[in-house]
Amino acid sequence: MENRSFYNEVLTEHNMRPDFKHDLPDANLVLEGVNPSCGDDIYLKLKVEGDTIVDGAFVGDGCAISQASADIMLGMIVGLPKDEALHLADCFIRMIKGTASEEEIEELDEAGALRDISHMPARVKCAVLGWHTLEEIFKNPEKARPKAD
Amino acid sequence: MLDLRKDFPILRGTDVVYLDSAATAQRPACVMEAERAFNDERNANPLRGLYAWSMEATEAYERARQTVADFVHARQPEEIVFTRNTTEGLNLIAYTWACTNLRPGDEVLVTVMEHHSNLLPWQMACERTGATLRFLECDQRGVFPEEAMRAAVTERTKLVCMGHVSNVFGRVNPVEKMAELAHSVGALMVCDAAQSAPHIALDVQKLGVDFLVFSGHKLCGPMGIGALWARMELLEDMPPFLRGGEMIEYVTRDSATWAEVPHKFEAGTVNASGAVGLEAAIRYLQTAGLETIESHVNALTERALKGMQALPHVHVIGSENAVEHSGILTFTVDGVHPHDIAAIFDSDRICIRAGHHCAQPLMKHLGVGSTARASIYLYNNEQDVDRFLESLATLRSRMGYGE
Numbered sequence A: 001m002e003n004r005s006f007y008n009e010v011l012t013e014h015n016m017r018p019d020f021k022h023d024l025p026d027a028n029l030v031l032e033g034v035n036p037s038c039g040d041d042i043y044l045k046l047k048v049e050g051d052t053i054v055d056g057a058f059v060g061d062g063c064a065i066s067q068a069s070a071d072i073m074l075g076m077i078v079g080l081p082k083d084e085a086l087h088l089a090d091c092f093i094r095m096i097k098g099t100a101s102e103e104e105i106e107e108l109d110e111a112g113a114l115r116d117i118s119h120m121p122a123r124v125k126c127a128v129l130g131w132h133t134l135e136e137i138f139k140n141p142e143k144a145r146p147k148a149d
Numbered sequence B: 001m002l003d004l005r006k007d008f009p010i011l012r013g014t015d016v017v018y019l020d021s022a023a024t025a026q027r028p029a030c031v032m033e034a035e036r037a038f039n040d041e042r043n044a045n046p047l048r049g050l051y052a053w054s055m056e057a058t059e060a061y062e063r064a065r066q067t068v069a070d071f072v073h074a075r076q077p078e079e080i081v082f083t084r085n086t087t088e089g090l091n092l093i094a095y096t097w098a099c100t101n102l103r104p105g106d107e108v109l110v111t112v113m114e115h116h117s118n119l120l121p122w123q124m125a126c127e128r129t130g131a132t133l134r135f136l137e138c139d140q141r142g143v144f145p146e147e148a149m150r151a152a153v154t155e156r157t158k159l160v161c162m163g164h165v166s167n168v169f170g171r172v173n174p175v176e177k178m179a180e181l182a183h184s185v186g187a188l189m190v191c192d193a194a195q196s197a198p199h200i201a202l203d204v205q206k207l208g209v210d211f212l213v214f215s216g217h218k219l220c221g222p223m224g225i226g227a228l229w230a231r232m233e234l235l236e237d238m239p240p241f242l243r244g245g246e247m248i249e250y251v252t253r254d255s256a257t258w259a260e261v262p263h264k265f266e267a268g269t270v271n272a273s274g275a276v277g278l279e280a281a282i283r284y285l286q287t288a289g290l291e292t293i294e295s296h297v298n299a300l301t302e303r304a305l306k307g308m309q310a311l312p313h314v315h316v317i318g319s320e321n322a323v324e325h326s327g328i329l330t331f332t333v334d335g336v337h338p339h340d341i342a343a344i345f346d347s348d349r350i351c352i353r354a355g356h357h358c359a360q361p362l363m364k365h366l367g368v369g370s371t372a373r374a375s376i377y378l379y380n381n382e383q384d385v386d387r388f389l390e391s392l393a394t395l396r397s398r399m400g401y402g403e
């Protein structure tokens, strides 16, 4: 049980200085994601045109793992077609469950920095929160449309 | 300083610092030995059986009941019902006494600092009977103002439920005073002693309560065994909790009469080796002396608390006075989520707890999302505290804060 490496610089940097943690007024898909075990609570906001995620952000709060993971995710998926983003989500979630191949983890690029969390069952929900919320948004986009008031 | 560490096999020859005793305590060798002896020498169903092993098993189980009765100063051993844990004891009261005695319009008073185990059973009983659940609030330091206590009890109050020591603050609550107030309006008083039993000599007569419950595993006993104490008259009037074997007198095709108290409440095969282990744990604490244990715990808590107060980004919840913590130090660190705190401590081989501590209404009341908690017990020593403080001091920089 040597010093676990999941609080590496990638993670602390994204937690301390997130690039995508801000409001996104022109988002057309917004969904809350909650992880009751840590009390992580985020809103994932996407602006989707046609099939492409043209912009994205998140707000809310939670533990370092949930925040960094959501931030890294947004850095990767903004600009991607929806299907490619969902493919990455699938790879990421399987990486955390310990069933992704080395090639798939390579595809995950910076998000691969979170791979050691697969050894910490208690934190799995934190790591996948953003990605899971992304999947939910596209599974049921009607639920994620901001209500016109 | 007490040196009891050597009695605990799990702590021998390891550098792990265990600071989560409020969740569950470690067990001394004598507890495992008592269970082993039961299993290896007299294991049988303790049914007052017709052969030597079964008779011995029955004797061992009933002797454990006597030890628990003496431990809490019950009038007679029959006032002790063995349960799995505190949670089961509280549910037993809720499903039996509360569900048969509460009526619409009655009030059940609980405090906002209760563990979920001392809240959810009352939510259920109120839902089923139409009674109303009311809350006694504490201040930010975990104190119940006497005025608030008086105001919370009304002529409609039928049951008051209070933890003796909160698992978040560690402060000893005014159970005696609350019991007096409850009785002044004819209500009964339930005391959750899960966190006090490991630290304070319990005396149900002095506390003046009507029900008291605790878990064996928090006082160095095995998991899966706990006890409920209630006054005999109450136990005799209450219907059974679970039904089945070993709790009956006569059974016909469509009816049954119940065995005597406490067997009426101990349906099915009991955890006899657990009870024997619990007895050994109680004897172990009594031999060390609860007061000696508490002064050891208080001295270490003082050392930890001083060190924490010296760190600018660390905030301890509750009293500023170490002796008002029962070894429980719940805290936050600016900018670091409690689960990250726990993970970093874990990488330094230090066990602490993080989360809502099964007290979500309290966390809301205090305006904190979740917190970290270190809890100190008899086998901890100064090195443990110092290692805890060292990790705590470097925690923020390891999370990327430059300071």
Ligand SMILES: Cc1ncc(COP(=O)(O)O)c(C=O)c1O
Pocket (backbone or CB within 6 Å): B022, B023, B085, B086, B087, B088, B115, B117, B118, B163, B165, B166, B167, B192, B194, B195, B215, B358
């Ligand atoms: C104050 C309090 N009440 C009740 C419980 C529940 O105890 P158990 O899980 O042994 O039933 C606990 C344990 O965490 C506690 O701290």
